[in-house]
Amino acid sequence: MTHNFRSLIIAVALVVCFSAGSFAETYYISPKGKAANPGTQVKPWSLNKANSDLQPGDTAVLLGGKYTTQIAPARSGLAGKPITYKAFKSRTADMDLDQPILLAGRSYITIDGIKADNCKGRWIDGNGASHIVINDCYFKKSGGWESMQFRDSGGYITVTNCFITNGRDEVHIRRGAGHYIANNKILEDSHSPLVLMGCSESIIENNYFSNPTHRIIEILAVREEYNPIDKTEFIVIQDNYFGLSGKVQAIKMAGSNSILRRNIFDGCTEGVRYPSSYGSKLSYRPEGWFSQHNRTYNNTFYGCKMALRFSKQLQTIEAGGAYGDNVFINNIIYGGTSTTQFDYRHQVAKTDMALLNNSILKDSPGQGLFRWWSKEKEAYHFASLLDMQTDYPDNYADNVELDPQFVDTKADNFALAAGSKCIDAGSNLTVTTAAGTGKVITVADALFFTDGYGLIAGDTIRVGDAKAKIIDVDYAGNRLTVDSEITWAEGEKVWLDFIGAAPDLGAFEFGTASKTDPR
Numbered sequence: 233m234t235h236n237f238r239s240l241i242i243a244v245a246l247v248v249c250f251s252a253g254s255f256a257e258t259y260y261i262s263p264k265g266k267a268a269n270p271g272t273q274v275k276p277w278s279l280n281k282a283n284s285d286l287q288p289g290d291t292a293v294l295l296g297g298k299y300t301t302q303i304a305p306a307r308s309g310l311a312g313k314p315i316t317y318k319a320f321k322s323r324t325a326d327m328d329l330d331q332p333i334l335l336a337g338r339s340y341i342t343i344d345g346i347k348a349d350n351c352k353g354r355w356i357d358g359n360g361a362s363h364i365v366i367n368d369c370y371f372k373k374s375g376g377w378e379s380m381q382f383r384d385s386g387g388y389i390t391v392t393n394c395f396i397t398n399g400r401d402e403v404h405i406r407r408g409a410g411h412y413i414a415n416n417k418i419l420e421d422s423h424s425p426l427v428l429m430g431c432s433e434s435i436i437e438n439n440y441f442s443n444p445t446h447r448i449i450e451i452l453a454v455r456e457e458y459n460p461i462d463k464t465e466f467i468v469i470q471d472n473y474f475g476l477s478g479k480v481q482a483i484k485m486a487g488s489n490s491i492l493r494r495n496i497f498d499g500c501t502e503g504v505r506y507p508s509s510y511g512s513k514l515s516y517r518p519e520g521w522f523s524q525h526n527r528t529y530n531n532t533f534y535g536c537k538m539a540l541r542f543s544k545q546l547q548t549i550e551a552g553g554a555y556g557d558n559v560f561i562n563n564i565i566y567g568g569t570s571t572t573q574f575d576y577r578h579q580v581a582k583t584d585m586a587l588l589n590n591s592i593l594k595d596s597p598g599q600g601l602f603r604w605w606s607k608e609k610e611a612y613h614f615a616s617l618l619d620m621q622t623d624y625p626d627n628y629a630d631n632v633e634l635d636p637q638f639v640d641t642k643a644d645n646f647a648l649a650a651g652s653k654c655i656d657a658g659s660n661l662t663v664t665t666a667a668g669t670g671k672v673i674t675v676a677d678a679l680f681f682t683d684g685y686g687l688i689a690g691d692t693i694r695v696g697d698a699k700a701k702i703i704d705v706d707y708a709g710n711r712l713t714v715d716s717e718i719t720w721a722e723g724e725k726v727w728l729d730f731i732g733a734a735p736d737l738g739a740f741e742f743g744t745a746s747k748t749d750p751r
């Protein structure tokens with residue numbers, strides 16, 4: 233209490249101090265602006281003047297035109313008082329230089345509405361930065377590897393509502409929590425347009441991705457860290473559209489304790505690869521060591537050459553990696569363009585994952601969609617869904633082979649048509665472990681749910697007939713804390729909220745009017 237009171241006095245003193253001569257100011261900036269000007273719309277500042285003079289809480293309004301000076305704030309903003317660079321009119325402040333934005337070591341900076349096209353270097357150098365917001369920007373062509381480079385981040389890198397294309401590892405974030413990548417259109421990249429390494433508690437949602445050239449997302453451990461390995465975990469990847477992924481997978485999921493849900497994988501070479509492998513030797517690519525405890529549910533895979541690939545090398549596990557307990561529920565896999573929709577590589581076991589209550593069909597039931605290399609036969613072995621459910625009943629159960637009856641695949645509309653057998657065919661995600669009343673519910677498996685990490689709202693769940701919103705998840709204790717008191721029985725089914733009698737299969741809940749289409 234004493235401590236809080238002292239903090240309050242300091243806070244009041246700070247407010248008085250700032251209000252004496254440091255109101256949040258707005259200055260206008262123009263390519264032809266001058267440092268001697270007052271920074272008004274008629275007599276704007278130069279960008280250099282803004283970089284050197286902007287204080288926490290200030291906003292630089294960039295008038296239209298071509299700028300040949302970097303955005304490079306001389307200082308950081310403060311919590312609740314960011315330094316903001318905002319285009320007067322969206323995407324008309326054109327940064328005409330090879331490395332337009334320098335945010336290294338800065339925090340609480342917002343960049344809004346900037347355009348950068350044809351840069352020889354990186355669009356953003358943000359190493360060591362934290363609490364950065366990049367919103368409504370247009371980035372095209374970057375010759376710099378890691379075009380938006382946020383290495384050694386202190387956390388809270390936000391990229392929203394941007395158009396991003398023709399870079400090289402366009403958004404690269406390394407370390408830190410609280411990253412939020414949402415509502416962007418992220419297109420062609422010579423490698424992987426979005427890479428998270430050593431990150432935790434972050435959200436990737438409502439983005440439109442397409443990269444015919446190579447991969448789309450990489451979730452990895454930090455390459456150079458071995459002891460302990462700096463892994464990526466607790467990432468929510470939801471409601472995204474993944475268009476073509478050329479050559480390799482849409483998502484390389486070498487992370488842990490993460491949720492992939494309601495994503496659409498449309499015509500991808502591979503949908504998701506869950507790897508634990510580093511290649512031929514320890515010093516080579518040791519970034520994909522972990523892929524465990526992930527929950528993948530209610531996704532739609534349509535027309536993919538391969539939906540899911542699992543890869544585990546024992547030497548990786550022996551060196552400190554970990555693999556297994558990846559669970560797949562209520563997904564639709566349909567219309568694949570090759571027979572193999574599930575591929576098992578190296579030493580991965582069929583029981584390193586569980587496939588429960590999915591609809592899995594290429595074009596006719598009974599096809600051998602599951603493949604692995606058979607040493608005995610020196611050839612690939614193919615198994616049908618029925619084979620898998622017969623041979624591994626604990627891990628492959630309650631799956632069906634349905635034509636999901638999408639509304640219009642040619643128009644990329646993967647909503648379920650009225651009458652689809654996938655409507656209300658979804659399973660609960662877990663169950664309660666004991667009867668109770670209150671706000672803290674112990675479940676068999678809390679990994680399906682998120683409290684939103686303070687970035688988005690927590691999940692609305694159903695526990696039997698009761699409905700409540702999650703405000704905290706204790707993953708180690710499998711405890712969900714909700715916002716209202718409810719009563720439940722032992723073994724009560726726990727679901728994400730749904731419409732109708734049960735959740736549907738796939739990414740779209742039938743009857744949802746408000747679903748935002750990221751395209």
Ligand SMILES: [Ca+2]
Pocket residue numbers: 655656730731732733734735736741742
């Ligand atoms: Ca339903």
